Amino acid sequence: MNRLLSTRRLTDIASHAYIWLLLLLFVMPFAALVNYSLTGPRGEFALQNFAYVFGSFTENLGWSFRISLLTLLINLAISLPAAYGLVRYNYPGKHLLFAFLSLPLYVPAAVLGIALVLTFNFTYRLTTSEWGLVLAMVVGSFPLMLTPTVVALKDLPIVFEEAAQCLGASKWQTYWRVVFPLIGPGIGAGMLLCFIIVFNEYLVTLFVKPTFITTAPVRVFNLVRTAGLLPTTAALAVVMQVISFLAVLLFFRIYGTRYLKGTYLL
Amino acid sequence: MLLLVLPAIAIVVLFLYYPLLFIVQMSLTEGSSYLSPAGPIYTLQNYAEMVSRYLPNVLVTIELAALAAIVDLIFGFPFAYILVRKVRYRNLVRSFMVFPMFGALYIAFGMRFLLLPGGWVYNLLKSFGIQNPQLYGLPSVVFAMALFAFPFMVLNIGTALSNIDPTLEEAAACLGAHPLQTLQRVLLPLSRAGIVAGLMLVFGWSVGAFAEPLLLGSINEQRSLAWTLYQRGVVQTDYGLSTTMGIVLLILAFAVTYVALRQSKGVLGE
Amino acid sequence: MSSVRLDGITKRYGHTLAVEDISLNIAEREFVTLLGPSGCGKTTLLRIIAGLIEPTAGRIYFDQQDVTYLSPRARNIGFVFQQPALFPHLSVADNVGFGLSVKGVRKDVIAKRVEDMLALVGLSGYGKRMPAQLSGGQQQRVALARVLATDPRVLLFDEPLSALDRNLRETLKYSILDLQRKTGKTAIYVTHDQTEAFAISDRIVVMNAGRIEQIGTQMDIYLHPATPFVAEFIGANNSLSGVVTSVQEGEVTVDADGLRIHCRPHSAFREGDAVLGYIRPENIALLNDKDDHDVHHIGYINVFDGVLDRVIFEGATAQVRVNVNGRELRVDVSGAQRLTLSRRGGRVRIGFNDVTLIPKPA
Numbered sequence: 053m054n055r056l057l058s059t060r061r062l063t064d065i066a067s068h069a070y071i072w073l074l075l076l077l078f079v080m081p082f083a084a085l086v087n088y089s090l091t092g093p094r095g096e097f098a099l100q101n102f103a104y105v106f107g108s109f110t111e112n113l114g115w116s117f118r119i120s121l122l123t124l125l126i127n128l129a130i131s132l133p134a135a136y137g138l139v140r141y142n143y144p145g146k147h148l149l150f151a152f153l154s155l156p157l158y159v160p161a162a163v164l165g166i167a168l169v170l171t172f173n174f175t176y177r178l179t180t181s182e183w184g185l186v187l188a189m190v191v192g193s194f195p196l197m198l199t200p201t202v203v204a205l206k207d208l209p210i211v212f213e214e215a216a217q218c219l220g221a222s223k224w225q226t227y228w229r230v231v232f233p234l235i236g237p238g239i240g241a242g243m244l245l246c247f248i249i250v251f252n253e254y255l256v257t258l259f260v261k262p263t264f265i266t267t268a269p270v271r272v273f274n275l276v277r278t279a280g281l282l283p284t285t286a287a288l289a290v291v292m293q294v295i296s297f298l299a300v301l302l303f304f305r306i307y308g309t310r311y312l313k314g315t316y317l318l
Numbered sequence: 319m320l321l322l323v324l325p326a327i328a329i330v331v332l333f334l335y336y337p338l339l340f341i342v343q344m345s346l347t348e349g350s351s352y353l354s355p356a357g358p359i360y361t362l363q364n365y366a367e368m369v370s371r372y373l374p375n376v377l378v379t380i381e382l383a384a385l386a387a388i389v390d391l392i393f394g395f396p397f398a399y400i401l402v403r404k405v406r407y408r409n410l411v412r413s414f415m416v417f418p419m420f421g422a423l424y425i426a427f428g429m430r431f432l433l434l435p436g437g438w439v440y441n442l443l444k445s446f447g448i449q450n451p452q453l454y455g456l457p458s459v460v461f462a463m464a465l466f467a468f469p470f471m472v473l474n475i476g477t478a479l480s481n482i483d484p485t486l487e488e489a490a491a492c493l494g495a496h497p498l499q500t501l502q503r504v505l506l507p508l509s510r511a512g513i514v515a516g517l518m519l520v521f522g523w524s525v526g527a528f529a530e531p532l533l534l535g536s537i538n539e540q541r542s543l544a545w546t547l548y549q550r551g552v553v554q555t556d557y558g559l560s561t562t563m564g565i566v567l568l569i570l571a572f573a574v575t576y577v578a579l580r581q582s583k584g585v586l587g588e
Numbered sequence: 589m590s591s592v593r594l595d596g597i598t599k600r601y602g603h604t605l606a607v608e609d610i611s612l613n614i615a616e617r618e619f620v621t622l623l624g625p626s627g628c629g630k631t632t633l634l635r636i637i638a639g640l641i642e643p644t645a646g647r648i649y650f651d652q653q654d655v656t657y658l659s660p661r662a663r664n665i666g667f668v669f670q671q672p673a674l675f676p677h678l679s680v681a682d683n684v685g686f687g688l689s690v691k692g693v694r695k696d697v698i699a700k701r702v703e704d705m706l707a708l709v710g711l712s713g714y715g716k717r718m719p720a721q722l723s724g725g726q727q728q729r730v731a732l733a734r735v736l737a738t739d740p741r742v743l744l745f746d747e748p749l750s751a752l753d754r755n756l757r758e759t760l761k762y763s764i765l766d767l768q769r770k771t772g773k774t775a776i777y778v779t780h781d782q783t784e785a786f787a788i789s790d791r792i793v794v795m796n797a798g799r800i801e802q803i804g805t806q807m808d809i810y811l812h813p814a815t816p817f818v819a820e821f822i823g824a825n826n827s828l829s830g831v832v833t834s835v836q837e838g839e840v841t842v843d844a845d846g847l848r849i850h851c852r853p854h855s856a857f858r859e860g861d862a863v864l865g866y867i868r869p870e871n872i873a874l875l876n877d878k879d880d881h882d883v884h885h886i887g888y889i890n891v892f893d894g895v896l897d898r899v900i901f902e903g904a905t906a907q908v909r910v911n912v913n914g915r916e917l918r919v920d921v922s923g924a925q926r927l928t929l930s931r932r933g934g935r936v937r938i939g940f941n942d943v944t945l946i947p948k949p950a
Contacts, residue, residue: 058657060659070396071400071405071411075411075414078415079414079417081426081427081429083428084429085431087431133323133325137320138323149323152327158522158571159334160568161528163341164337166547166548166551167337167338167341170561171340174352187333190329190333248416258548258552259552269423276423276430285427289423292424300413300416485669485673488640489673489731490675491640491659492640492660492735493686493690493735493738494691494738495690504675508675508676
């Protein structure tokens with residue numbers, strides 16, 4: 053048997069080809085959007101669709117950023133103490149409590165949407181407020197922040213905290229000056245995930261958003277539904293994905309990929 | 319210490335558990351009678367209707383999600399295996415794999431361009447001599463759903479596979495096992511938990527699919543529950559029926575999620 | 589039971605050579621050990637013989653059959669790994685029967701064979717247990733039974749004892765040797781532990797940096813190291829570097845760092861040759877001051893006076909450092925003498941005969 057054609061080599065080549073083929077499939081829908089977004093009215097190459105994005109769609113992008121940012125802040129404020137309380141103390145039912153808090157991840161968005169819009173309507177009177185939308189995003193996404201933070205905290209040996217306390221740091225000083233910086237990557241991972249999910253969320257938003265708010269993904273959805281396949285809509289979708297991808301790359305660049313362990317990104 | 323977790327608990331109780339209970343109650347009322355001044359009319363009518371009129375909707379939802387899960391398993395197992403055992407450029411692969419995460423909406427939207435007359439897929443099929451292919455329908459919907467959930471499958475199987483010592487495969491090969499025998503007798507049994515968890519998670523995530531059936535499906539796929547629920551609830555304000563669909567959807571998603579979580583080790587560990 | 593022939597085996601990873609042009613003949617039923625420090629390429633070579641790695645160049649023959657590009661499963665080998673590598677989801681019996689089962693052998697035949705093999709490794713009655721219920725040593729025995737069950741042509745061992753604790757290593761290495769003798773299999777055994785290699789091998793192949801340094805029996809390697817590496821790797825050694833000053837009737841005199849050393853080397857040297865001289869610490873005697881000065885009377889052709897620098901009592905032996913004209917030599921003392929060693933700083937006399945001379949590499 054010839055060395056160049058040995059089964060082992062063929063298997064290796066086929067393996068890598070398989071990976072690349074599937075990766076190609078992954079970016080195919082995105083590539084199609086890019087291709088179409090760069091097409092002018094007579095099928096020529098054009099950048100004008102993107103000018104439209106930063107003209108007519110600025111408001112939608114603005115809402116998306118605003119909602120994402122507010123959601124991130126609230127997520128941080130509730131997830132950090134919760135993670136600490138879940139990892140550093142022992143009490144019965146801890147695992148159950150964690151499952152109880154993670155459950156929103158497994159509720160289909162349409163169900164969360166209909167349930168929230170009805171309670172906002174009849175119980176909370178939140179339908180006309182931007183806070184209703186933000187809280188809906190919070191409940192759907194904060195477990196994504198909680199999980200990597202819990203993982204990071206669990207991997208952090210308790211000796212650092214004990215050392216800080218023995219050196220005379222108060223509980224709060226320990227928390228702020230030792231624990232926080234050390235679990236930074238975990239928190240970062242959580243923020244990244246939350247940002248990606250909330251920034252691109254359209255379904256729950258579709259149900260609960262007040263009439264005066266249209267986020268970018270909802271705008272994409274509405275335009276696809278009603279106006280058909282416009283290159284300008286494709287351009288907006290491309291911009292959204294590029295922003296999300298840049299966030300991911302930024303994170304990889306700062307922390308590497310290992311902190312996404314235990315989350316929903318590899 | 320419970321004080322630290324309290325805000326999180328408050329959020330989920332107020333904005334998840336209470337609303338879910340609320341729609342359970344709502345699903346037991348007739349139409350939009352909850353709004354009427356005479357007070358809600360309690361009835362099991364909605365659930366009866368789910369069986370008599372909307373059973374096909376439930377079935378098509380299950381069918382799509384199950385197919386997506388199976389497609390993901392078939393393509394995801396080899397993918398995860400190669401990724402874990404042979405690939406050094408894993409970070410690059412991870413970067414590519416975040417694209418589906420950005421949302422099913424963009425996938426479905428992008429695929430519409432591919433399937434359009436003149437789109438890449440359309441032209442490809444035409445070059446194979448297939449004229450006027452019916453591209454909107456079940457295969458496209460399942461493909462989009464599978465693409466969206468693929469990373470979850472790979473994650474679950476990959477975790478299971480990376481916990482298997484590669485020496486076991488070498489041992490099997492040295493003992494005379496064909497690669498397929500190694501797969502069947504060593505790899506599959508040892509990664510079973512990951513496979514089951516992956517299947518369940520993909521199914522659980524896919525039952526709620528909204529954009530894919532709507533944008534890529536024929537009338538048949540557009541009957542899936544999430545989209546029907548939206549129309550009945552938001553457009554036609556038939557709260558009773560749409561919340562009932564929500565409950566059914568929830569049960570579908572939770573039943574499998576429960577199995578999945580029991581299979582995979584919790585984040586908090588032992 | 590096959591002979592194994594390696595012909596110019598080379599393995600290259602990018603620019604680094606893991607194994608370089610290795611040729612080696614191993615006879616049927618022979619027990620050969622590949623010995624060397626970690627990273628010397630011994631495991632790579634073993635995995636190439638098993639078919640787990642493909643060589644960049646060279647050929648492997650089992651008997652007359654060229655197996656270079658055969659997959660491991662087509663070679664019919666028995667590979668024992670560093671870890672037992674038992675299939676955790678299969679019982680002990682299913683593990684042992686695995687090799688036969690994948691070949692489609694009938695169940696009752698397998699059951700009989702499994703029983704025999706378990707008896708052979710002294711684990712009769714353990715068939716129903718799961719691997720996790722066994723100790724490390726028992727697991728490695730099961731791994732042995734598992735490879736023997738398929739009646740392989742060659743047994744390959746990749747440091748099978750290194751994960752076990754010391755007492756277990758002692759007993760299990762003789763079990764391995766017994767099994768090899770009983771079954772008459774050709775065996776190739778990789779280790780970095782020279783006592784292990786010395787205990788079980790017919791021949792030892794000393795490897796370093798991807799190449800073979802020396803092939804020989806224990807005695808060859810211990811008494812006549814062929815290269816500086818072997819001399820320094822096997823056991824402890826005092827090394828001196830010097831120049832041959834005279835050659836007379838097979839006796840060579842070397843001037844090494846101011847010491848005049850007489851030796852009777854294996855190979856021929858000429859005056860003026862630059863050489864490395866090795867003297868094993870256990871071959872140096874610590875002589876009493878009272879002993880006669882006549883060297884021939886005492887029986888040592890080299891006798892030196894020195895100062896006791898340091899005594900390290902190690903139990904069975906004592907390590908003594910003696911300073912001779914500013915050169916420190918290590919002397920290992922055993923027997924009753926080690927218990928009566930004088931304090932440091934005292935004057936001592938040492939004597940030795942065996943000096944290994946190796947031409948100094950350019």
